[in-house]
Amino acid sequence: MVSTQHIDEPINAVPLLEARGITKIFGTLKANDNVDFAIQKSEIHALLGENGAGKSTLVKILFGSLQQNEGVVLWNGETVSVRSPSEARDLGIGMVFQHFSLFEALTVAENIALSFDANTPLDNIATRTRDLSQQYGLPLDPDAVVGDLSVGERQRVEIIRCLMQDPQLIILDEPTSVLTPQEADTLFETLFRLRDEGRSILYISHRLEEVQRLCSAATIMRHGKVVDACDPRQETAGSLASKMVGAEIDEVVHRESAATDKVVLQLNGLNMPSTHPFAVALKDINLTVNAGEVVGIAGIAGNGQGELFGAISGEDVSTNANAVVIDGHAVGLKNISERRKIGGAFVPEERLGHGAVPALALSDNMYLARHASDSGDFQSGGSLKVIAKNAIKNATKRVVEAMDVRKSAENPPAAALSGGNLQKFVVGRELDRKPVFLLVNQPTWGVDAGAAAHIRQALIDLAASGSAVLMISQDLDEIFEVADRIAVMADGRLSQPEPTARMSRERVGLLMSGAAENGEAA
Amino acid sequence: MDVWISIILSVCAASTPLLLAATGELVVERSGVLNLGVEGMMIMGAVAGFATAQVTGNPYIGALVAIGAGALFSLLFAFLTLTLVANQVATGLALTILGIGLSGMIGEGFVGQPGIRMEGLNIPFLSDLPIVGQLFFGQDLIFYVSIALVFGVSWFLFKTRAGLTLRSVGDNHTSAHALGINVIKVRYLAVLFGGACAGLAGAHLSLVYVPQWVEGMTAGRGWIALALVVFASWRPGRVLIGAYLFGAVTIGQFHAQAIGIAIPAQFLTSLPYIATIVVLVLIARNRRMTMLNTPASLGQSFVPDR
Numbered sequence: 001m002v003s004t005q006h007i008d009e010p011i012n013a014v015p016l017l018e019a020r021g022i023t024k025i026f027g028t029l030k031a032n033d034n035v036d037f038a039i040q041k042s043e044i045h046a047l048l049g050e051n052g053a054g055k056s057t058l059v060k061i062l063f064g065s066l067q068q069n070e071g072v073v074l075w076n077g078e079t080v081s082v083r084s085p086s087e088a089r090d091l092g093i094g095m096v097f098q099h100f101s102l103f104e105a106l107t108v109a110e111n112i113a114l115s116f117d118a119n120t121p122l123d124n125i126a127t128r129t130r131d132l133s134q135q136y137g138l139p140l141d142p143d144a145v146v147g148d149l150s151v152g153e154r155q156r157v158e159i160i161r162c163l164m165q166d167p168q169l170i171i172l173d174e175p176t177s178v179l180t181p182q183e184a185d186t187l188f189e190t191l192f193r194l195r196d197e198g199r200s201i202l203y204i205s206h207r208l209e210e211v212q213r214l215c216s217a218a219t220i221m222r223h224g225k226v227v228d229a230c231d232p233r234q235e236t237a238g239s240l241a242s243k244m245v246g247a248e249i250d251e252v253v254h255r256e257s258a259a260t261d262k263v264v265l266q267l268n269g270l271n272m273p274s275t276h277p278f279a280v281a282l283k284d285i286n287l288t289v290n291a292g293e294v295v296g297i298a299g300i301a302g303n304g305q306g307e308l309f310g311a312i313s314g315e316d317v318s319t320n321a322n323a324v325v326i327d328g329h330a331v332g333l334k335n336i337s338e339r340r341k342i343g344g345a346f347v348p349e350e351r352l353g354h355g356a357v358p359a360l361a362l363s364d365n366m367y368l369a370r371h372a373s374d375s376g377d378f379q380s381g382g383s384l385k386v387i388a389k390n391a392i393k394n395a396t397k398r399v400v401e402a403m404d405v406r407k408s409a410e411n412p413p414a415a416a417l418s419g420g421n422l423q424k425f426v427v428g429r430e431l432d433r434k435p436v437f438l439l440v441n442q443p444t445w446g447v448d449a450g451a452a453a454h455i456r457q458a459l460i461d462l463a464a465s466g467s468a469v470l471m472i473s474q475d476l477d478e479i480f481e482v483a484d485r486i487a488v489m490a491d492g493r494l495s496q497p498e499p500t501a502r503m504s505r506e507r508v509g510l511l512m513s514g515a516a517e518n519g520e521a522a
Numbered sequence: 523m524d525v526w527i528s529i530i531l532s533v534c535a536a537s538t539p540l541l542l543a544a545t546g547e548l549v550v551e552r553s554g555v556l557n558l559g560v561e562g563m564m565i566m567g568a569v570a571g572f573a574t575a576q577v578t579g580n581p582y583i584g585a586l587v588a589i590g591a592g593a594l595f596s597l598l599f600a601f602l603t604l605t606l607v608a609n610q611v612a613t614g615l616a617l618t619i620l621g622i623g624l625s626g627m628i629g630e631g632f633v634g635q636p637g638i639r640m641e642g643l644n645i646p647f648l649s650d651l652p653i654v655g656q657l658f659f660g661q662d663l664i665f666y667v668s669i670a671l672v673f674g675v676s677w678f679l680f681k682t683r684a685g686l687t688l689r690s691v692g693d694n695h696t697s698a699h700a701l702g703i704n705v706i707k708v709r710y711l712a713v714l715f716g717g718a719c720a721g722l723a724g725a726h727l728s729l730v731y732v733p734q735w736v737e738g739m740t741a742g743r744g745w746i747a748l749a750l751v752v753f754a755s756w757r758p759g760r761v762l763i764g765a766y767l768f769g770a771v772t773i774g775q776f777h778a779q780a781i782g783i784a785i786p787a788q789f790l791t792s793l794p795y796i797a798t799i800v801v802l803v804l805i806a807r808n809r810r811m812t813m814l815n816t817p818a819s820l821g822q823s824f825v826p827d828r
Binding site for chain 2 (some may be wrong): 086101102103104105106110113114115118122145147148359
């Protein structure tokens with residue numbers, strides 16, 4: 001424990017935890033840029049921001065799993081250096097992770113025992129687990145095997161494990177993303193009780209209405225910087241969302257739309273049940289994308305964008321053939337290759353592992369993606385399907401030149417390329433086919449500005465040449481720059497796309513927070 | 523009556539090496555490591571134990587050296603798979619092939635020599651008791667060690683903190699690492715323990731079961747031990763049952779032939795493998811059984827990030 005003798009100001013004036021000028025650099029990316037942040041005693045404090053805004057980097061620094069390059073952390077007014085999570089726990093900082101670090105085959109008590117020192121008897125832990133869980137209204141059976149528990153119950157295990165260390169500050173990373181509304185209500189009761197006991201809670205969430213309900217202070221981050229601090233109870237969901245995504249009005253000069261009347265993609269009442277506990281169900285999605293236009297889908301992460309990508313690309317097959325229509329073909333029941341053969345092209349969010357096999361050469365990745373759609377060029381020998389090495393090599397070279405992919409060797413493995421260059425390759429691989437329809441998810445995620453500009457220009461050019469482009473992105477700047485029409489995804493539903501010129505960031509923010517479905521009262 | 527006692531004693535002798543090797547491998551697999559080199563470590567123990575006993579004239583020193591030889595051989599496996607992160611399956615197979623070859627080379631000069639047998643215990647009065655005397659007080663020391671080992675391992679795994687740590691590493695090495703557990707160290711210790719047990723199992727073969735050295739004398743017992751671990755669904759008590767079932771089948775097939783019962787020997791020999799497949803199918807049918815019994819990170823290499 002850190003001595004607190006040197007504090008001579010009154011206790012309530014000193015924040016429990018304060019970060020000053022935190023900077024963290026990964027390569028060329030400033031994940032945290034001179035971040036100032038303070039949380040008071042007995043406060044529920046929200047940390048808001050989009051994916052990649054630097055929230056998790058900041059939290060990892062506070063919890064000791066990352067070290068800052070510059071800046072200091074103060075605990076009760078004293079400078080501390082938190083070199084590891086166990087040092088953070090010793091200070092009195094506990095954390096409940098979004099993805100649980102539990103052992104499925106072990107019991108609740110065994111799981112909790114593992115984070116204590118070896119001298120604590122298991123019986124003692126079982127008793128304390130039962131007591132604490134009842135005290136905080138989170139009932140748990142210490143002898144239950146974790147693998148048998150629901151997601152909400154597993155989170156309780158994590159919370160009880162954290163509370164057993166009697167922390168002064170509890171960090172919760174997206175705690176309700178895995179809970180049912182009822183479970184979330186129970187959790188909120190517990191959080192209020194913890195606050196009333198004098199503990200502080202750092203609450204990381206995208207869900208604005210929760211933040212307004214729970215938190216008395218909020219720090220908003222964007223692009224690694226703190227852009228605002230406010231009292232969320234004084235704000236509206238719309239104003240919070242626009243602070244998150246950036247309300248500065250850049251004059252987006254909009255090019256002339258090349259949209260035609262020809263419908264290329266049509267989604268007719270697309271429904272998809274959620275396939276696993278963390279998935280979002282798609283609910284009655286209707287959308288048309290015409291040749292020559294780019295439609296952008298905005299939305300906060302985890303509102304069904306990944307599931308929508310899977311449903312359109314054919315990774316998840318629908319039960320209704322007409323739910324997905326590409327270029328006049330009803331393909332709802334067809335697989336990926338069949339959708340590619342009729343001119344569909346799909347670029348997933350995750351480039352390494354999903355978009356490309358890391359250990360395989362670029363030419364092999366080229367073949368894997370286009371073996372069905374380009375079987376005429378890439379294969380010879382009829383049903384023998386002998387791989388036509390030269391044709392693939394030429395296509396790879398074409399893409400590398402067209403997209404300015406910088407690489408260290410002639411035909412390196414995908415993993416050897418930097419993120420931006422691999423992304424250019426993965427997008428270029430599809431553009432090279434001149435697809436009738438291109439679906440791209442997060443085209444410039446984690447990509448440097450130069451590569452991002454190149455990719456965005458390529459998407460605009462593709463649409464101008466007469467293809468239909470559907471772009472899912474969490475980057476609003478990108479959507480406003482590239483898209484002709486914008487739709488917003490919230491909780492598995494998609495709003496009707498509206499022309500970009502008629503959209504404002506405030507309106508997008510409102511749609512993101514799901515306010516539109518409640519009747520747009522404002 | 524004497525016939526039955528001698529049958530029981532021979533069942534014990536046939537089962538002990540299987541029990542030792544399988545119990546050791548159970549601990550290894552509970553930590554998340556799949557060491558297919560049991561056969562190789564076992565035969566290294568057999569040759570090292572036999573050679574040492576010949577040179578020193580003392581089978582107990584032989585057994586100790588066999589333990590050391592098995593552990594040393596497993597250290598090679600641990601270094602390759604845990605430190606250098608080589609593929610566990612390939613490395614384990616290589617260890618078995620290397621062990622069979624190396625033991626043949628080391629043991630060449632010992633072929634045909636009459637061995638020194640580790641005699642049964644002789645406790646005054648107790649060993650002379652009718653029936654129970656021979657069974658409970660008159661067998662070789664390794665037999666008693668093997669029985670004690672099963673209960674010791676069971677207690678260790680399910681009643682001690684160190685055992686909990688070992689199971690946690692086998693269930694989810696990433697989470698264990700995040701809790702500050704030294705995954706690699708735990709696995710090294712588990713692999714060494716497995717090697718020591720396999721070495722002692724080998725010593726039992728060459729010092730008790732058939733006190734002589736024959737090339738390739740483990741004759742697939744290492745593989746049976748591996749199958750037994752799965753058959754036992756990673757529970758020490760069930761390993762005990764499985765090992766004795768198979769020991770009984772082995773001995774039973776001799777006696778069946780003697781009295782002219784026409785069950786093909788091949789069928790009896792294949793029984794443990796068939797039983798293992800049945801158990802695997804039963805476990806796989808039930809998600810909960812799989813989750814509770816199979817170490818979830820079995821066979822997966824662990825590389826800590828950063």
